[in-house]
Structure formats: structure tokens, C-alpha cells
Amino acid sequence: MNIRTELHNYLSSLNKYLARLHHDDAAEVIKEIESHILDAVEAREANGETVDMKHILAGFGSARDLASQYVDHVLQGAPPPKGFKAIQSITRGVTKGLWYSMAFFGYFMAGALALVGLAKLLFPNQVGLWSAAQGQSVVITFTDARFPMSQEVLGWWLVPLALLASGLVFILTRKVLKALRHGMP
Amino acid sequence: MSKTSNPHEKWDSQLRKGTLELVVLASLNERQVYGLELLKSLQQLPTMQITEGTLYPLLDRLKREGLIAAEWFQEGDSRPRKYFQLTSAGTDKLALLADRWRQSVADLAYILDHPGPEPMFEE
Numbered sequence: 001m002n003i004r005t006e007l008h009n010y011l012s013s014l015n016k017y018l019a020r021l022h023h024d025d026a027a028e029v030i031k032e033i034e035s036h037i038l039d040a041v042e043a044r045e046a047n048g049e050t051v052d053m054k055h056i057l058a059g060f061g062s063a064r065d066l067a068s069q070y071v072d073h074v075l076q077g078a079p080p081p082k083g084f085k086a087i088q089s090i091t092r093g094v095t096k097g098l099w100y101s102m103a104f105f106g107y108f109m110a111g112a113l114a115l116v117g118l119a120k121l122l123f124p125n126q127v128g129l130w131s132a133a134q135g136q137s138v139v140i141t142f143t144d145a146r147f148p149m150s151q152e153v154l155g156w157w158l159v160p161l162a163l164l165a166s167g168l169v170f171i172l173t174r175k176v177l178k179a180l181r182h183g184m185p
Numbered sequence: 186m187s188k189t190s191n192p193h194e195k196w197d198s199q200l201r202k203g204t205l206e207l208v209v210l211a212s213l214n215e216r217q218v219y220g221l222e223l224l225k226s227l228q229q230l231p232t233m234q235i236t237e238g239t240l241y242p243l244l245d246r247l248k249r250e251g252l253i254a255a256e257w258f259q260e261g262d263s264r265p266r267k268y269f270q271l272t273s274a275g276t277d278k279l280a281l282l283a284d285r286w287r288q289s290v291a292d293l294a295y296i297l298d299h300p301g302p303e304p305m306f307e308e
Contacts, residue, residue, distance in 0.1 A: 036220045
């Protein structure tokens with residue numbers, strides 16, 4: 001592998017690991033590292049030395065480790081929103097599986113609450129929040145058959161409350177996913 | 186200066202970690218240098234064997250903290266190079282850290298100069 005290819009591969013890999021930074025920040029890092037490496041190559045050539053790209057790159061360490069040093073201090077300067085500090089500790093090493101699970105659960109709940117609110121508008125007699133089992137249980141139903149031994153609570157208030165809860169769950173899900181995104185590899 | 190390991194390597198490494206910010210700020214005091222030039226200068230000193238992978242992220246952090254400024258500069262037909270220099274905030278920070286360093290050296294010298302069994306300080 002010639003030195004240009006080795007340099008290109010290293011910088012490509014570094015660019016990949018800097019993906020969590022803003023594009024301009026990552027581009028500046030790449031430009032700076034490339035400039036240093038080319039300086040080092042020129043210095044060796046000027047001294048009549050053999051250019052060993054592996055030796056030069058070894059000074060930077062692996063692309064992943066180098067990128068993580070930049071990412072760590074850059075992202076430390078941008079703390080998560082208020083109330084999300086606990087998430088900061090678990091964002092490192094967040095897997096795609098966790099992210100998609102969180103997205104599915106959050107958006108599903110937001111959608112379900114919105115549907116309940118809209119359904120109450122369209123089918124007021126079939127949809128409702130019922131207090132059953134002498135107040136021991138609260139259920140949301142969508143049926144012609146009245147829940148046995150139950151009493152409807154909220155009534156029409158279910159519409160705005162369900163829509164409001166849907167909106168809040170939607171916003172919360174977006175914020176959590178955004179915070180978790182920073183921890184994804 | 187070779188990078189061969191020596192029996193003091195662990196001590197040197199720990200000392201470098203604690204003083205690296207001071208080292209870089211002091212190196213940039215009243216001078217403008219580019220990365221490789223700074224690295225080569227430091228590597229001339231026996232206890233300053235830092236690597237590129239340590240220097241560049243540190244320079245980036247110091248720049249984000251406003252302690253140093255960086256500017257791309259091209260001389261003639263040469264490739265552009267990124268030159269670093271202290272900002273006024275960096276000069277202030279350097280003065281502060283230099284004072285603390287001198288105090289630490291004086292404190293350590295005092296401890297070394299006052300071995301037991303007598304108490305270190307007279308009652």
C-alpha cells in the first residue's frame with residue numbers, strides 16, 4: 001500500500017469516527033491532521049529519510065481513539081437539556097437496538113393517545129375512560145358493550161387530555177432520542 | 186531524542202498529564218508556531234515526549250476555551266499551515282498556571298530539604 005492510500009484510508013476512517021461532530025468541525029480536524037502528516041512526510045523526504053507512513057500514523061494512535069478525544073471535549077461543551085443529565089451517563093455505547101426500541105415505544109404511545117382523543121370525538125358512546133371494580137381499576141375502552149360495574153370518568157375531557165398527553169409523549173420521545181443519538185457509535 | 190522507554194516513564198507520563206496545558210501555553214508564549222514545529226520542539230526535551238495524538242486534541246480544546254487562536258497561513262508556494270498563538274485569555278491563564286507551578290516546585294523543594302526525624306515545621 002502506498003503512502004497516499006494509507007493516508008487516505010486513515011483520514012477516511014477518522015472522518016467516520018468524527019461523525020458526531022458538526023461537519024465544519026470534523027472537516028477542520030481532518031484538514032489539520034492531514035497538514036501535519038504531509039509536513040512530516042516532507043520533513044523526512046528533505047532529510048533523505050525513507051517515509052514510513054505507519055510510523056507517522058502511529059503517533060496519532062488509532063483513528064477511533066484520536067476521534068474520541070476530539071468528540072469527548074467538544075460534546076462536553078454542549079450539555080444535554082435540563083432534566084436530561086441522567087441520560088448523559090448512559091449515552092455512551094447506546095446501541096441501535098435501544099434507539100429503535102425507544103423510538104417505537106415512544107411514538108407508538110404518542111400515536112395511541114392521539115387516536116384515543118380523536119376516537120372519543122367520533123364515537124363518544126363507545127370510547128371512554130372507565131373506573132371499574134369499585135375504583136380499583138381504570139380502563140380505556142372502545143366497545144359497544146359497557147364495561148361491567150363501571151362508571152365513565154373525564155367524559156369529553158378525555159379528548160383534550162389525551163391529545164395533550166400525546167403531544168407531551170411525542171416531544172419527550174424526540175428529546176430522549178436526540179440525546180441518545182449522541183451516544184450511538 | 187529517542188522514545189525508548191526508561192525506568193521513569195510512568196512518572197514522566199503522569200507528570201506530563203498534569204502539566205501539559207501549562208507546557209503548551211508556555212511554548213506558545215510570544216511566538217506563533219505550527220503543529221509539527223511545536224511537537225518537534227517539545228520532543229527535544231527529555232520529559233516532554235508527547236505524541237501527535239495527544240497534542241492536537243489538546244490544541245483543539247485550548248482553542249475552544251479561547252486560550253489560544255489558530256490561523257491558516259501560507260508562505261509562497263508552500264502548503265498552508267495552521268499556526269497557533271496565545272490569546273490574551275491564554276496569557277492570563279499562563280501567568281496563573283506558572284505561579285501555581287512555581288509554588289508547587291517551591292513546596293516540593295521545601296519538603297525535600299526538610300527530611301525527618303525532626304518535624305517539617307517548628308512548633
